[in-house]
Amino acid sequence: MGLVYAEIELVSTEDLILHRRRLLAEDKIKRMRIRAMVDSGSYMMVIPDHIRQQLDLPLIQEQVFRLADDSEVKGEVVGPVEIRFENRSTTVRAVVLPGAEEPLLGSIPLEDLDVVIDPKQQRLIVNPRSPDIATKYAK
Secondary structure (H helix, E strand, C coil), X not given: CCCCEEEEEEEEHHHHHHHHCCCCCHHHCCEEEEEEEECCCCCCEEECHHHHHHXXXXXXXXXXXXXXXXXXXXXXXXXXXXXXXXXEEEEEEEEECCCCCCXXXXXXXXXXXXXXXXXXXXEEEECCCCCCCCCCCCC
């Protein structure tokens, strides 16, 4: 299977809350459409620093992350950020890693969105078993 990418929208959760409280106009909500590599081997949403800056995502904490080559790097956990894909959405924390140039959509948001990788078409799709609404385990 080759690389899989997905067009997703990232939205500032803080702005959504302000909008719901009628403190921020809808056209002022910070959001952006991006192309993210779908990486089921990664756990979290990883974003470059320029995306964090554009969405003005606050720092939650610093953590050490183990990369695919088994090296470790200190990164920033930021957010929360809402991820939207087709008729699905989820809210997650994101990781900003030094030198990260492309966003990665990891297994935690993939699971919460209830989406699957279609290896034949090399694309991300809504789970065909639950096309209208996300289904999740609660136990």
